[in-house]
Amino acid sequence: MMEPHMEETYAARFPVYAFVNQKGGCGKTTTAVHLAGALAARGERVLLVDLDPQAHATMGLGCSPDRPTVTDVLLGEASLSEAVTPAPGGITLLPSEPRLAEFEEVSGRLIHPERRLALALEEAHRAGVRFDHVLLDCSPRADGVLCANALFASTHTLLIVETGAFALQGAIQALKVLDEVAENQGRSPELRVVGTMFDRRTRFARELLVALHSRFGDALFDTVIRTSVRLREAPALGLPVQELDPGCRAAADFDALADEIMALEVGRVPTADLKEYELRPPAPDSALAATPSERPSALPS
Numbered sequence: 001m002m003e004p005h006m007e008e009t010y011a012a013r014f015p016v017y018a019f020v021n022q023k024g025g026c027g028k029t030t031t032a033v034h035l036a037g038a039l040a041a042r043g044e045r046v047l048l049v050d051l052d053p054q055a056h057a058t059m060g061l062g063c064s065p066d067r068p069t070v071t072d073v074l075l076g077e078a079s080l081s082e083a084v085t086p087a088p089g090g091i092t093l094l095p096s097e098p099r100l101a102e103f104e105e106v107s108g109r110l111i112h113p114e115r116r117l118a119l120a121l122e123e124a125h126r127a128g129v130r131f132d133h134v135l136l137d138c139s140p141r142a143d144g145v146l147c148a149n150a151l152f153a154s155t156h157t158l159l160i161v162e163t164g165a166f167a168l169q170g171a172i173q174a175l176k177v178l179d180e181v182a183e184n185q186g187r188s189p190e191l192r193v194v195g196t197m198f199d200r201r202t203r204f205a206r207e208l209l210v211a212l213h214s215r216f217g218d219a220l221f222d223t224v225i226r227t228s229v230r231l232r233e234a235p236a237l238g239l240p241v242q243e244l245d246p247g248c249r250a251a252a253d254f255d256a257l258a259d260e261i262m263a264l265e266v267g268r269v270p271t272a273d274l275k276e277y278e279l280r281p282p283a284p285d286s287a288l289a290a291t292p293s294e295r296p297s298a299l300p301s
């Protein structure tokens with residue numbers, strides 16, 4: 001179970017969105033990168049965490065994964081502030097690298113390995129680091145320790161659904177996995193659904209949207225991300241679409257999604273105003289207080 005003090009403070013300070021779906025290629029990274037770009041373009045402080053060893057978000061923003069990376073942060077060997085790097089479009093990026101895949105093996109020797117990211121965010125906040133939005137780009141391995149870290153740290157789960165054939169079945173299957181993880185972790189981030197790669201010329205895409213709406217209701221964002229050549233080009237150019245071509249329809253879609261995200265957060269106390277609320281120190285026996293003995297000195301190479 002999450003310690004009460006953490007649930008209360010951490011979740012209220014950082015709205016954290018985990019972009020999930022165990023299906024690869026459904027648009028998780030694309031949605032995370034360009035939503036980050038759209039939010040950053042309006043001056044929001046956005047942290048994008050690349051939690052996929054394939055490092056598509058990192059490479060797609062033209063960043064090289066110089067160490068330290070998210071791997072070192074999860075191992076407790078670097079702080080979040082040491083590992084983040086400025087990325088194009090005003091995004092702050094916590095980069096990934098293939099070595100992150102080895103965290104899975106190492107995690108067997110750690111106590112509560114699924115809490116490492118939440119701990120790092122909490123420590124950053126305590127050190128005065130402020131973000132308005134934290135976006136977590138997950139790997140397709142929904143049952144792995146990396147996704148568990150994302151779900152444990154998140155306030156919202158963003159299920160990304162490609163509006164193609166069999167997508168509804170895939171989404172329902174993804175929900176089952178998410179529910180299991182949430183139950184194991186004793187917490188339930190708020191679910192939201194984003195439809196992507198929408199082509200309104202195809203009838204089944206339109207029908208799928210209707211089906212998604214009847215299945216998920218208000219959890220489905222009104223904004224649907226349409227298919228766009230610009231989005232396909234963006235990773236090779238290393239730019240969020242707001243920088244690449246602010247007038248294109250993909251930029252408009254992500255701007256609309258950013259509006260909806262901002263509306264979700266209305267009523268949230270701005271993080272800057274939270275300073276007077278003192279963070280309660282973790283309980284002495286808190287499993288989140290990582291001890292040096294549980295940290296491996298280095299990843300096996």
Ligand SMILES: Nc1ncnc2c1ncn2[C@@H]1O[C@H](COP(=O)(O)OP(=O)(O)O)[C@@H](O)[C@H]1O
Nearest residue numbers: 024025026027028029030197226227228231232
């Ligand atoms: N709305 C879109 N329009 C066109 N291509 C897209 C769109 N969303 C994603 N893609 C392309 O589809 C592929 C998979 O997308 P990606 O975001 O990497 O998926 P995931 O992170 O879920 O594996 C990429 O080549 C990406 O450029």
Ligand SMILES: [Mg+2]
Nearest residue numbers: 028029052056
């Ligand atoms: Mg991806």
